[in-house]
Amino acid sequence: MSHDTLPRPRPAKTEERPTPPPPQRRRKHWTKRGNPVSxxxxxxxxxxxxxxxxxxxxxxxxxxxxxxxxxxxxxxxSPTLDNYNTVLNSGFGHxxxxxxxxxxxxxAIVLGLSVPIAYVAVRTRNRWSGLAFRLFLLGVAIPAQAVxxxxxxxxxxxNLYDSLLAVILPTAAxxxxxxxxxxxxxLRDVSEDLYEAMALDGASPQRMxxxxxxxxxKGGISTVVIxxxxxxxxxxxxxxxxxxxxxxxxxxxxxFNYVSQFGVNIPALLASVVLSGIPIFAVYLVxxxxxxxxxxxxxxx
Amino acid sequence: MPGVLFFAFFAxxxxxxxxxxxxTSWDGLGxxxxxxxxxxxxxxxxxxxxxxxxLTVLLTAASWVFQTVIALLLGVxxxxxxxxxxxxxxxxxxxxxxxxTAIALLFYALLDPNFGIIRENILGSSSGAxxxxxxxxGWQFIPFHTLIYxxxxxxxxxxxxxxxxxxxxxxxxxxxxxxxxxxxxxxxTSTVLLVVGSLTYFETVLIxxxxxPGTDTAxxxxxxxxxxxxxxxxxxxxxxxxxLVVAATGLSLILVRLTGFGSMRSTxxxx
Numbered sequence: 001m002s003h004d005t006l007p008r009p010r011p012a013k014t015e016e017r018p019t020p021p022p023p024q025r026r027r028k029h030w031t032k033r034g035n036p037v038s039x040x041x042x043x044x045x046x047x048x049x050x051x052x053x054x055x056x057x058x059x060x061x062x063x064x065x066x067x068x069x070x071x072x073x074x075x076x077x078s079p080t081l082d083n084y085n086t087v088l089n090s091g092f093g094h095x096x097x098x099x100x101x102x103x104x105x106x107x108a109i110v111l112g113l114s115v116p117i118a119y120v121a122v123r124t125r126n127r128w129s130g131l132a133f134r135l136f137l138l139g140v141a142i143p144a145q146a147v148x149x150x151x152x153x154x155x156x157x158x159n160l161y162d163s164l165l166a167v168i169l170p171t172a173a174x175x176x177x178x179x180x181x182x183x184x185x186x187l188r189d190v191s192e193d194l195y196e197a198m199a200l201d202g203a204s205p206q207r208m209x210x211x212x213x214x215x216x217x218k219g220g221i222s223t224v225v226i227x228x229x230x231x232x233x234x235x236x237x238x239x240x241x242x243x244x245x246x247x248x249x250x251x252x253x254x255x256f257n258y259v260s261q262f263g264v265n266i267p268a269l270l271a272s273v274v275l276s277g278i279p280i281f282a283v284y285l286v287x288x289x290x291x292x293x294x295x296x297x298x299x300x301x
Numbered sequence: 302m303p304g305v306l307f308f309a310f311f312a313x314x315x316x317x318x319x320x321x322x323x324x325t326s327w328d329g330l331g332x333x334x335x336x337x338x339x340x341x342x343x344x345x346x347x348x349x350x351x352x353x354x355x356l357t358v359l360l361t362a363a364s365w366v367f368q369t370v371i372a373l374l375l376g377v378x379x380x381x382x383x384x385x386x387x388x389x390x391x392x393x394x395x396x397x398x399x400x401x402t403a404i405a406l407l408f409y410a411l412l413d414p415n416f417g418i419i420r421e422n423i424l425g426s427s428s429g430a431x432x433x434x435x436x437x438x439g440w441q442f443i444p445f446h447t448l449i450y451x452x453x454x455x456x457x458x459x460x461x462x463x464x465x466x467x468x469x470x471x472x473x474x475x476x477x478x479x480x481x482x483x484x485x486x487x488x489x490t491s492t493v494l495l496v497v498g499s500l501t502y503f504e505t506v507l508i509x510x511x512x513x514p515g516t517d518t519a520x521x522x523x524x525x526x527x528x529x530x531x532x533x534x535x536x537x538x539x540x541x542x543x544x545l546v547v548a549a550t551g552l553s554l555i556l557v558r559l560t561g562f563g564s565m566r567s568t569x570x571x572x
Binding site: 042049135148233241251264 | 308309310312313318319322327333371374378379389393394396398400403406409411413415416440443497500503504508522526529530535538543545546549
C-alpha cells in the first residue's frame with residue numbers, strides 16, 4: 001500500500017455493487033452520526049495536546065522575573081528572545097552537531113544492515129533466515145533498560161566509553177528490529193512475478209535488490225529512515241550511561257544538564273526544549289506523509 | 302550476515318551477559334566476581350523491589366487503560382476522511398516527535414509549584430506524582446497508538462458497515478460489533494508495544510521525580526539504574542534487569558497468546 005494514497009479517498013471497490021445506499025454516502029452518514037460525541041472528544045484532546053505546547057512557547061518568550069509572577073497561560077506581554085540567546089550561548093551548537101552526527105550514523109548503519117536482512121528474509125526460505133527473522137521479532141520486546149549494564153561492560157572493554165560511537169552502535173542495534181519488520185512488510189508486497197521476470201533476463205540477486213526491491217520499497221525505507229533518526233535524536237539512556245564528558249554530549253543529555261545549570265530559570269529551560277524540537281519538527285513538516293503513512297500503512301492488510 | 306551479528310552483539314549477547322552478571326558482584330571497575338545466588342536472594346528479600354514491582358504493574362495497567370481507550374477512539378475517529386481530521390491528526394502527532402527528556406522537562410516546568418499552570422505541589426504527593434507520570438506517558442505515546450488504530454480502522458472493509466446498516470445496526474452497535482472485533486489484532490500490537498514501552502518510563506521518572514516522593518515512583522528500571530549507576534552494585538542491577546527481561550518477554554508472549562494470535566507476526570501486521 002502506497003502511503004501517497006492514504007489521505008485521499010480510497011477507490012471504492014464496491015462501486016459495481018448496486019446495493020443502496022452507495023458506498024460514499026454510507027461512510028459519510030456513518031461518520032456524521034458519530035460527530036457530536038467523537039467531535040467533542042477530539043476537541044478536548046486537541047486542548048490537552050496544544051495547551052502545554054502553547055504554554056511552553058509563551059513562557060520561553062517571557063523574561064524570568066515576569067514568568068514567576070504571571071501565569072504561563074497568559075500571552076507574554078513583552079516577548080523577548082533573551083532566553084534563546086542564553087541557551088544558544090551555552091554550547092547548544094555543539095550539542096546539536098553531536099546529535100546530528102549520531103542521527104546520520106545511526107540511519108546509515110540501520111539502513112545498510114536492515115535492507116539486506118529484510119531482503120534475504122523475504123527471498124530465501126531456509127532455517128537460518130527464519131531463525132534470524134525470529135531473533136528480530138524477539139528484539140522488539142527487549143527493553144533497552146534491561147541490557148544497559150552488560151552493554152556498559154562491553155563498551156568499556158571495547159574502549160569506546162565516553163565517545164560518540166558508544167552512543168551510535170547500541171542505538172543502531174536497538175533500531176534494527178522494528179526496521180527489519182517494517183522492511184519485510186514492504187518487501188513482501190513486491191510481486192514474485194517481477195523477480196521471476198528479472199531472473200529470466202539474467203539479473204543477479206544484487207541487481208534485483210538494487211534495481212527492483214529497493215525502488216519499490218521506497219515507502220518502507222523512508223519510514224525506517226525517519227524512525228531511526230527519531231530514535232537517535234531523542235535517545236537518552238545510552239548517552240546518559242555511556243558518556244560523561246562534554247565532548248560527546250548530545251542534545252537530550254544537554255537538556256537534562258540544563259536543569260541544574262539554569263536552576264530556576266525555567267523560561268531558559270523551556271527555550272532549550274523548544275530549540276531541541278525544532279529540527280525534528282522541520283523534518284516532520286517535510287516528511288509527514290512518509291512518516292505517518294509508513295507507520296500506518298506498512299503490512300496493513 | 303553481518304547485520305544479524307551486529308544486532309546479536311549489541312542486543313542479544315548483552316541479554317545473556319546480564320543474566321551472567323546477576324550471579325556476580327561487580328562495581329564497574331576490575332572484573333566481575335561470581336557470588337552465586339546472592340543477588341537473587343537479595344532481590345527476593347528487598348522491600349523496595351516488592352514496592353517497585355507493584356508500582357510498575359500499576360503504572361503499566363493505568364497507562365494501558367488511559368492510552369488504549371483514548372487512542373482507540375481517536376484512531377477510529379481519525380480514520381474518517383474529512384479535511385479537519387487530517388489537520389487535527391497532524392497536530393495530535395506533535396508530542397510524539399519530542400524526546401521523552403524534552404517532554405519530562407516541559408512538564409517539570411508546567412508542574413512547578415512556583416511557576417506552573419497548577420500552583421500546587423503535585424509531584425510532592427505520591428498519588429499526584431504517579432498520575433502525572435501516567436498522564437505524561439499518555440501525552441507522549443497516545444499519538445503513536447492513535448496512528449496504529451487509524452491504520453487498523455482504515456483496513457476494515459466498508460461492506461461490513463453497509464451490511465450492518467441494512468440490518469438496522471446503529472452507530473454504537475456498529476462500533477462494538479464490527480469496529481472493535483475487527484481491530485483485535487491491532488489492539489494486540491498496540492498493547493504489546495505499550496506494555497514493553499511503559500516498562501521503560503525511565504526518563505520521565507528520572508527527571509520529574511527521581512523516584513520520589515520517597516520511593517513512591519521508583520519503578521523497576523529506575524531501581525535498576527540506582528542500584529547500578531548510583532550505588533555501583535552492577536551485580537544486583539543485573540538481577541533486576543534479568544527480571545525485567547523475563548517479565549517483559551513473558552508478558553508479551555502471554556498477551557499474544559491470550560488474544561488468540563499464535564505468533565508475534567501480529568506485531569508486523571498491525572503496524
